[in-house]
Amino acid sequence: MTEQTKTMHKDIEARFAGIIALDDRSGYEGYRVEAEKLVEFATALRDEFGYDFLSSVTGVDYLPDEKMEVVYHIYKSTGGHALVFKVQVPRANPVVPSLVSIFPGADFQEREAWDLFGIRFEGHPNHKRILMWEGFSGHPMRKDWKEAYYEADAKPFDARWPGGDVSRSEDKMVFNKNVAYPQDFTPENWTPEGETALYSGMQNIATDEDLQTEHVVVNLGPQHPSTHGVFRMVATLDGETIVKLEPVMGYLHRNHEKIGERNTYLMNIPFTDRLDYLSSMSNNFGYVLAVEKLLGDTTHIPDRAKYIRVIMAEFTRISNHLMAIGALLNDLGAYFTPMLYALKERELILDIFEAVSGSRMMCNYYRFGGVARDLPPGTHEMMRGLAFERLPRQIDELDRYLTENEIIRARCEGVGVLTPEEAIAYSAVGPVLRASGVPYDVRRADPYSVYDRFDFDVAVRYHGDVYDRYLVRLDEIRQSIRILQQALNGIPECDNCLGKPRYSMRVPAGEAYGRVEGPKGELGFYVVADGGPNPWRYHVRAPSFINLTALSKMCEGDKIADAIIVLGSIDIVLGETDR
Amino acid sequence: MSEKLNTPGYDVPPEMQDVVAITTLDKIYNWGRRYSAWPMMFGLACCAIEMICTAAARFDFSRFGMEIMRPSPRQADVMLVSGTVTKKMVPQIVRLYNQMPEPKYVVAMGACASGGGPFKEGYNVVSGVDKFLPVDVYIPGCPPTPQALLHGLMKLQEMMDTQSIKNVRWYQKEPLDAIPIPILGPDLLDPRDFPQFAEKMAASATENKEA
Numbered sequence: 001m002t003e004q005t006k007t008m009h010k011d012i013e014a015r016f017a018g019i020i021a022l023d024d025r026s027g028y029e030g031y032r033v034e035a036e037k038l039v040e041f042a043t044a045l046r047d048e049f050g051y052d053f054l055s056s057v058t059g060v061d062y063l064p065d066e067k068m069e070v071v072y073h074i075y076k077s078t079g080g081h082a083l084v085f086k087v088q089v090p091r092a093n094p095v096v097p098s099l100v101s102i103f104p105g106a107d108f109q110e111r112e113a114w115d116l117f118g119i120r121f122e123g124h125p126n127h128k129r130i131l132m133w134e135g136f137s138g139h140p141m142r143k144d145w146k147e148a149y150y151e152a153d154a155k156p157f158d159a160r161w162p163g164g165d166v167s168r169s170e171d172k173m174v175f176n177k178n179v180a181y182p183q184d185f186t187p188e189n190w191t192p193e194g195e196t197a198l199y200s201g202m203q204n205i206a207t208d209e210d211l212q213t214e215h216v217v218v219n220l221g222p223q224h225p226s227t228h229g230v231f232r233m234v235a236t237l238d239g240e241t242i243v244k245l246e247p248v249m250g251y252l253h254r255n256h257e258k259i260g261e262r263n264t265y266l267m268n269i270p271f272t273d274r275l276d277y278l279s280s281m282s283n284n285f286g287y288v289l290a291v292e293k294l295l296g297d298t299t300h301i302p303d304r305a306k307y308i309r310v311i312m313a314e315f316t317r318i319s320n321h322l323m324a325i326g327a328l329l330n331d332l333g334a335y336f337t338p339m340l341y342a343l344k345e346r347e348l349i350l351d352i353f354e355a356v357s358g359s360r361m362m363c364n365y366y367r368f369g370g371v372a373r374d375l376p377p378g379t380h381e382m383m384r385g386l387a388f389e390r391l392p393r394q395i396d397e398l399d400r401y402l403t404e405n406e407i408i409r410a411r412c413e414g415v416g417v418l419t420p421e422e423a424i425a426y427s428a429v430g431p432v433l434r435a436s437g438v439p440y441d442v443r444r445a446d447p448y449s450v451y452d453r454f455d456f457d458v459a460v461r462y463h464g465d466v467y468d469r470y471l472v473r474l475d476e477i478r479q480s481i482r483i484l485q486q487a488l489n490g491i492p493e494c495d496n497c498l499g500k501p502r503y504s505m506r507v508p509a510g511e512a513y514g515r516v517e518g519p520k521g522e523l524g525f526y527v528v529a530d531g532g533p534n535p536w537r538y539h540v541r542a543p544s545f546i547n548l549t550a551l552s553k554m555c556e557g558d559k560i561a562d563a564i565i566v567l568g569s570i571d572i573v574l575g576e577t578d579r
Numbered sequence: 580m581s582e583k584l585n586t587p588g589y590d591v592p593p594e595m596q597d598v599v600a601i602t603t604l605d606k607i608y609n610w611g612r613r614y615s616a617w618p619m620m621f622g623l624a625c626c627a628i629e630m631i632c633t634a635a636a637r638f639d640f641s642r643f644g645m646e647i648m649r650p651s652p653r654q655a656d657v658m659l660v661s662g663t664v665t666k667k668m669v670p671q672i673v674r675l676y677n678q679m680p681e682p683k684y685v686v687a688m689g690a691c692a693s694g695g696g697p698f699k700e701g702y703n704v705v706s707g708v709d710k711f712l713p714v715d716v717y718i719p720g721c722p723p724t725p726q727a728l729l730h731g732l733m734k735l736q737e738m739m740d741t742q743s744i745k746n747v748r749w750y751q752k753e754p755l756d757a758i759p760i761p762i763l764g765p766d767l768l769d770p771r772d773f774p775q776f777a778e779k780m781a782a783s784a785t786e787n788k789e790a
């Protein structure tokens with residue numbers, strides 16, 4: 001902690017004496033706030049202390065203490081470490097005031113905490129489930145909620161190891177499926193909740209125009225070629241203009257966090273690959289940083305491993321942005337041709353990933369304290385070839401074909417605008433935030449690994465529209481190439497100096513929040529350890545998910561056809577959105 | 580291609596070769612279908628990315644007849660279930676399947692679609708699409724490489740070769756039943772379970788008591 005933040009914290013403590021208390025559990029940081037004073041506290045933090053960016057909101061179930069806790073991570077949009085504050089409420093009736101009126105970016109995250117933990121947020125404007133469907137029984141992330149295939153609280157399950165039971169879970173179930181119903185349930189008496197909750201909010205929205213035209217509600221997805229997977233939007237239209245739009249998600253909710261809490265720390269690394277499956281290396285990076293923070297041994301990572309981590313993360317960024325640009329062009333109607341160009345380069349990057357990790361997409365390459373193995377012979381030359389020759393040329397080519405294209409400009413300029421103030425309020429991150437003129441990049445704002453050794457610019461553009469988001473991605477590819485060139489020149493050459501990555505270790509009790517600048521923005525992992533072999537809480541702050549909070553804001557007033565490209569310009573991956 | 584067609588053993592005079600083929604109805608029917616098996620443009624999860632790569636320039640499955648992906652189920656022949664089937668999504672998947680015209684095929688791509696994969700124990704995950712749809716080809720892998728996907732699709736073509744107009748299900752007299760669409764209840768409900776629902780609930784209650 002720097003001197004400046006220390007005085008800042010002193011000021012905060014003085015200002016809120018009596019309302020807040022230091023979180024004194026060992027391994028924990030930040031403040032505890034009384035639930036009644038939360039709104040006052042948060043407002044003052046934003047208005048008096050400049051903490052204007054509420055990044056992450058999540059719940060933790062402390063079953064042994066009979067408490068539910070809501071954890072908030074907040075920053076200044078000018079950079080620096082996070083301020084953490086928490087609210088504890090009794091588990092039997094967890095009610096917390098909603099912060100949506102102060103930080104609209106809390107919207108989806110509070111709904112998620114309601115959905116998964118059953119924490120009620122008083123004053124939330126749209127208080128319903130988000131990942132599961134209305135009518136689902138229970139709040140699955142609670143510690144006493146057991147899934148149908150439940151075997152034990154933590155892996156490895158005794159039956160499997162060393163027992164060696166290889167039976168299939170469904171064979172043990174009465175329904176031969178992964179289902180469990182409440183005891184008194186009968187299908188005859190069940191009326192599905194269906195979509196009433198969703199659609200009732202979408203009809204007859206009054207506008208201030210004299211002529212009240214009839215509104216039409218249009219549903220898009222979850223199976224739609226332009227929603228980048230199983231994403232769904234419901235829009236109320238006045239003619240072709242969007243009056244209101246609501247994203248609907250959860251169609252790929254794979255219970256990442258619940259499974260993550262059964263897994264050991266090491267087992268979670270391959271699961272993070274499958275979050276944002278276009279950039280598995282970056283996901284690994286965020287998770288190992290969080291756990292390394294808990295272990296407190298960030299310093300023991302050998303330099304070569306640090307360089308390899310950065311190189312892989314930057315290649316990931318390039319391949320992700322290429323894919324994002326290709327997909328945006330798909331959405332614009334340039335069907336598949338630009339995508340083919342993008343995929344051509346991506347394949348070459350995947351070849352490198354395959355060489356170093358053994359897999360094209362699910363790399364599972366980072367380990368606590370380093371990486372899984374050293375670069376195999378020949379890869380260094382492959383990487384140099386890409387970073388120094390091929391990629392710069394190909395990016396210029398992409399730029400030449402696309403950037404000045406008349407149709408692209410006509411369709412993208414001025415569409416889906418997000419002002420800097422809105423972008424911050426909605427907790428937008430990554431290219432979406434930077435295209436709105438906020439030069440916030442975790443690699444600069446709160447440097448991790450060896451990013452402070454490289455010379456690069458934070459790409460930023462100022463119009464906040466779809467076109468600028470495209471340009472920011474192009475700029476970022478160029479900056480990544482710069483980082484790669486420096487890293488490839490500077491990587492220490494040595495034999496067997498990678499150290500020994502740690503596979504089984506004792507993680508001391510405490511909490512940690514590790515964040516990296518993933519290709520889609522700030523990717524954070526919030527891990528709570530209780531000293532056992534498994535995380536007590538494992539939460540992913542997913543940029544794709546939280547960036548979607550601003551989607552309706554960006555789309556309102558635009559045409560329905562533009563909603564598609566606005567969505568394309570956010571660049572979501574459903575594995576991460578729904579987790 | 581003509582050697583695949585022209586096999587009933589009639590000799591074609593040399594001057595007519597490559598102009599005329601003598602074949603059976605089954606053969607020409609399957610030959611036509613195997614080289615025009617259009618997949619539905621339908622991606623569920625990570626596996627869909629490998630599916631896109633397989634469609635792209637390097638692997639290019641149009642070389643084998645999967646010429647183009649169709650976003651509408653009405654125009655598709657093959658449903659590539661490329662990813663994790665969740666409970667929230669499965670009603671839509673079954674509906675899409677019902678909307679595809681016969682002949683139709685289902686390929687379970689990857690561990691998730693085949694059996695739940697790494698996320699099997701998840702509370703919102705269906706342990707394999709075959710709990711609801713008839714699957715023709717399973718492709719292992721997480722994700723299967725494009726080569727594996729191509730191999731799976733070729734296996735599907737081989738399967739098509741063995742079918743005969745006489746007994747394929749879509750040329751039978753009786754109409755084909757649609758698959759009942761699952762319902763989102765307190766947990767996923769399969770209408771096919773309803774007749775024995777009370778019995779099974781009772782069974783699971785005693786089981787819980789014993790446990």
Ligand code: SF4
Nearest residue numbers: 625662689690691721
């Ligand atoms: S099989 Fe693996 S790659 Fe495919 S959808 Fe499942 S987790 Fe993703």
